[in-house]
Amino acid sequence: MLANAAVTTMLPVIDMARAREFYETRLGLVPGGLRPDGKFVYRVGGSTLALFPKPDGTKAEHTAISFQVADIAASIEALKRTGVVFEDYDFPDFKTVNHVCVLGAEKAAWFKDTEGNYLCLHEDLVPAPRS
Numbered sequence: 001m002l003a004n005a006a007v008t009t010m011l012p013v014i015d016m017a018r019a020r021e022f023y024e025t026r027l028g029l030v031p032g033g034l035r036p037d038g039k040f041v042y043r044v045g046g047s048t049l050a051l052f053p054k055p056d057g058t059k060a061e062h063t064a065i066s067f068q069v070a071d072i073a074a075s076i077e078a079l080k081r082t083g084v085v086f087e088d089y090d091f092p093d094f095k096t097v098n099h100v101c102v103l104g105a106e107k108a109a110w111f112k113d114t115e116g117n118y119l120c121l122h123e124d125l126v127p128a129p130r131s
Contacts, residue, residue: 007047009065012054013115016040019051022114026082058116066120072100072107075121079111086111087118 013019020040023029029049032041039050049065058064069075076086076099086099087110094101099109108122 008041009047009049010039011049011051011064011113011115011117012056012058013051013113013117014053014055014057015115016051016053018114023049023051026079026084028082060118062118063110063120064117066108066122069121069123072109072121072123073098075123076100076109079121084111 011019020031023042024031029042029044032043032048034040035050037052039052041051042049044067067075080086088096088099089101090096096109100107101109102125105126106122106124108120110118110120112118
């Protein structure tokens with residue numbers, strides 16, 4: 001029923017101006033505009049990313065959005081040049097090397113936006129199955 005529906009990812013932000021600066025300057029997203037309900041939207045690939053004002057910000061401790069990239073190492077370096085700071089983890093079953101963790105069939109790297117949302121880059125190691 002929803003297989004062909006467009007998807008919008010909603011991210012809470014405390015400071016819209018600060019968040020917009022991050023998404024536009026550091027991540028290079030092209031502004032889509034402010035909506036009457038206060039959301040600010042971006043088109044990302046075939047999806048929509050919407051920032052919405054929330055005074056308390058996020059409470060999530062999980063990945064809110066993941067961007068699929070062709071070359072994770074090159075993408076990390078490009079984002080680091082814009083000031084993005086990547087997370088590093090060193091747990092017994094979860095460790096990053098050069099900010100990257102291999103998770104089964106993908107590589108992943110995490111960073112936070114200015115509002116505390118966890119964002120991810122991921123690179124598939126094997127092609128996704130075709131339907």
